[in-house]
Every structure is written in structure tokens, then in C-alpha cells.
Amino acid sequence: MVPEASHDASERYDAPKCHPETRKAVLSNIMSWVNSDNEATRIMWLYGPAGAGKSAIAQTTAEECHNEGKLVASFFFSRFRAGRNNKDGLVATIAYQICVSVPAMKEHIIKNVEKNPNIFKTNIRVQMQELVIEPFKLVKSELVIIDGLDECQTRKDQVEIIEAIAKSLSLIDSASFLRFLLVSRPEVEIRCAFNMESIASSCTRLALDDTFDPDIDVELYLQSHFQALRCEHILGSYLPISWPRDEDIDFIVRKSSGQFIYASIVVHYVSDLRHDPRKRLDDTLLFLEKEY
Numbered sequence: 001m002v003p004e005a006s007h008d009a010s011e012r013y014d015a016p017k018c019h020p021e022t023r024k025a026v027l028s029n030i031m032s033w034v035n036s037d038n039e040a041t042r043i044m045w046l047y048g049p050a051g052a053g054k055s056a057i058a059q060t061t062a063e064e065c066h067n068e069g070k071l072v073a074s075f076f077f078s079r080f081r082a083g084r085n086n087k088d089g090l091v092a093t094i095a096y097q098i099c100v101s102v103p104a105m106k107e108h109i110i111k112n113v114e115k116n117p118n119i120f121k122t123n124i125r126v127q128m129q130e131l132v133i134e135p136f137k138l139v140k141s142e143l144v145i146i147d148g149l150d151e152c153q154t155r156k157d158q159v160e161i162i163e164a165i166a167k168s169l170s171l172i173d174s175a176s177f178l179r180f181l182l183v184s185r186p187e188v189e190i191r192c193a194f195n196m197e198s199i200a201s202s203c204t205r206l207a208l209d210d211t212f213d214p215d216i217d218v219e220l221y222l223q224s225h226f227q228a229l230r231c232e233h234i235l236g237s238y239l240p241i242s243w244p245r246d247e248d249i250d251f252i253v254r255k256s257s258g259q260f261i262y263a264s265i266v267v268h269y270v271s272d273l274r275h276d277p278r279k280r281l282d283d284t285l286l287f288l289e290k291e292y
Contacts, residue, residue: 001096002089004081007062007074007145011081016056016264019224022217023057029206030061034070034143034179041204042169042179045194047186048208051261057208058147058183065143073097073132077148087157091127092120094144098135102142105135125164133168136178149184158184159193166199214258221260222249225267234273244281255288 004011018027033044048054055076065071073094078084099106112130113119119130136142152158165180172178184190186207194203208214226249230239256262270280 001092002075002083003093003096005075005077005084005089005093006097007059007066007071007076012076015059015076016053017063018053018056018060019217019221021224022220023053023060023212025212026057026206026208027060027064030057030181031064033204034061034065034181037177039177041202042172042177043166043199043203044179044181044206045203046181046183046206046208047190049259050185051259052208052214053260054183054185054208055147056260058145058181061181062145065145070143072101072142072144074145075147077146077151079148079151079153085151086153087124087161090146090161091124091131095131098132102135108135123164124160125167128164129168129171133172133178136172142177143179143181145181145183147183149182150187150190155187155189158187159189162190162193162199163196166202169202170198210258214260215253215256218256218258218260218263219249219253222252222263222267225271229267229271229277233271233277235276239277243278248281248285251285251288255291 003009006012007015030044030046033041046054046057058074058076062071062074074097075090075093076084083089095109099109109131112134116122116130119127132144146161149158149161152161162182165182169178169180194200194205226244230236230241230243233239252263252266266284269284270277272280
């Protein structure tokens with residue numbers, strides 16, 4: 001089991017999440033799917049390039065669904081964290097969280113483990129079927145979130161996870177609305193797995209592309225953080241209301257190209273309490289101007 005992989009784990013304290021008033025259209029799409037009665041699409045694949053804010057969206061969705069009593073488990077892969085960079089503890093972690101979130105499922109899960117003490121040595125499809133899918137045959141509207149699927153160590157394992165979930169869900173009672181939100185970059189192997197006929201028919205896709213006009217959200221993000229900086233930085237009282245200039249924010253937005261991580265790095269650099277924010281922003285703008 002990997003307790004550090006859950007959305008509320010101490011290791012992930014203060015994990016990135018969507019800034020208020022940003023990503024509203026994307027989050028609305030996800031929640032509409034979560035609350036839908038459509039049993040044909042039990043899997044949603046949220047995908048986009050590095051830095052597009054996928055994990056922040058997954059974290060925000062996890063917190064919202066947890067508050068509404070709809071999240072039963074979450075697992076956030078991380079390429080550089082032992083235990084969170086492979087599939088070995090995935091099902092055990094999800095099964096444990098299910099026992100905590102839905103106590104009525106605990107007896108069924110424990111019984112299956114006792115019936116097969118070596119179950120965690122079996123392939124992931126058997127584990128998923130016995131410990132995650134079967135307990136939910138009579139439960140409605142529950143969500144499991146798996147973020148950073150592309151950060152699971154091997155491409156073979158990434159595909160196995162997708163196939164195991166899809167196959168297991170195909171056998172579930174139609175009365176259940178157990179759903180999986182899978183989040184990743186659109187790597188070739190992952191795209192091919194979701195394109196398989198047996199999976200594509202039960203999956204809905206949500207791309208983080210220009211459809212959602214990310215530049216508007218990036219601008220809101222920058223404006224909000226610079227406003228907070230004027231209030232909270234030790235030199236904040238010396239920063240005029242007109243700082244930074246609108247054209248400077250527009251320039252950073254253009255350079256970000258919809259990538260929240262780009263804007264986040266700028267904010268983090270400029271906000272350093274040990275330095276003058278104006279000097280740091282000027283240095284940043286100068287550097288960005290030299291970029292091709």
C-alpha cells in the first residue's frame with residue numbers, strides 16, 4: 001500500500017490545485033460526467049501536455065468529490081517518488097481507501113483477501129476485479145481518480161492499468177455507476193490503449209487544449225498572485241497598484257502558451273521574500289524577451 005499517493009496525503013501537502021475562478025469549464029465538464037446517469041462511459045481520460053495543469057485539475061476534482069461524498073479513492077503517480085512510480089501498490093492503496101470511505105465494502109474486500117492471500121501477487125486485472133470492482137456492484141455514483149498515469153515507470157504497466165480497469169468495468173453490474181478519472185499526458189502507448197475498440201466505447205475524453213481558452217485562466221492566475229504579493233511581500237507596501245503593468249502580464253501570458261507551470265514558475269521566482277519583486281520581474285521579462 002502507498003498511503004503517500006492519496007489526494008490528502010501529508011507528502012502531497014499543499015499540492016497544486018486550480019486557482020479560484022480558473023478552469024471552471026473543464027471542472028464543470030468533469031463534474032457533469034461524474035454526476036451523469038450514463039453507464040456507457042465509466043472512464044474519463046483527461047489528457048494534455050506537460051505543464052497544462054492536469055494534476056491541479058485532478059487535485060481540485062478529488063477535493064470537491066471528497067467533500068460531496070463521491071470520491072472513494074485516489075492515486076497520484078509521481079515519476080521520482082518510490083512507491084508512486086510503479087503499479088505494485090496501486091490496487092492495494094485503492095482497496096484500502098475504499099474500506100475507509102465505504103465501510104460497508106470492508107467485509108467483502110477482506111473476505112476476498114482471506115480467500116486468496118496471494119492476491120497482491122496476481123496480475124493487476126485480477127486484483128482490480130476482486131478488490132475494487134466487485135465490491136461496488138450495488139453502489140452508485142462513486143469515483144476513483146488516478147493521476148499521472150504516464151509517470152508509472154514502464155509503458156507496459158501503463159497500458160495494463162488501463163486495460164485492467166476497462167475489462168473489470170465491463171463486467172460490473174449495470175446498476176452501479178463506479179467511475180474512473182484517468183489523467184495523463186497523451187503518450188503514444190496510452191493513446192493507443194484508449195483507441196482500442198473495447199476501451200474507446202466505454203471512455204469519454206477531455207483534452208486540455210485551446211477549446212477551453214487557457215490564456216484567460218493564466219491571466220487570472222497571474223493577476224491574483226501579483227495582487228496577493230502586493231499585500232503579503234515584505235516590500236509590498238512599496239509596490240504601486242499599477243504594478244505589474246497590464247502589458248507585462250499580457251507578455252507573460254503569451255509566453256506561457258496556456259501552460260500553467262510556466263506562469264507558476266514566474267510567480268514563484270518573483271515572489272521570493274528575500275528579493276525585490278520589481279527587480280525580479282524586470283529580470284524575468286528581460287529573459288523572456290531573449291527567448292525564441
